[in-house]
Amino acid sequence: MNRAAYKPVGMLLGIGAGVLAGALFRQVWKLTAGDGDAPNATDEDRRWGEILAAAALQGAIFAVVRAAVDRGGAVGVRRLTGHWPS
Template sequence: MSTVSKAFYKPLSLGMSVLGGLLAGVVFKQVWKYVGDNDVEAPDPKDLNRSVQEVLIAAAIHGAVFGLVKAAVDRAGATGYRALANEDPK
């Protein structure tokens, strides 16, 4: 990757990461509304009034959603970069 290409890809990648994080948060909240017994907020691991099972399920779903969205956003960014720069962003 050329120096100009690297300089272009870094801010693009950073912006895509921020958007991906925001999107993942929205997706997780929607999933949790469906899974979490009508709780709007996922349980805080330090909230001892919530069950261990509920906290661990929320953490697993949170991790899966963020991982999936991050991979999708990274892939979309790399594909878009390749379309614009005619090279892979490695």
């Protein structure tokens, strides 16, 4: 499967990964911080440490979920077509 044929699949997987990562981050934030809403960078009532911790956690979750979804999609394509998407 060539890159052009895999691109729409990758885009759909990316959207799904973003939705999944966002939901996962909200749940992890509730458990770790005990607060329902993660702070925004412009939230005047939150401290620097809380804002930066939320951003780091969110980035880590998004990166791991995206990598897992991308890898899983490539493995799935190889199983279906016999070729690794390049």
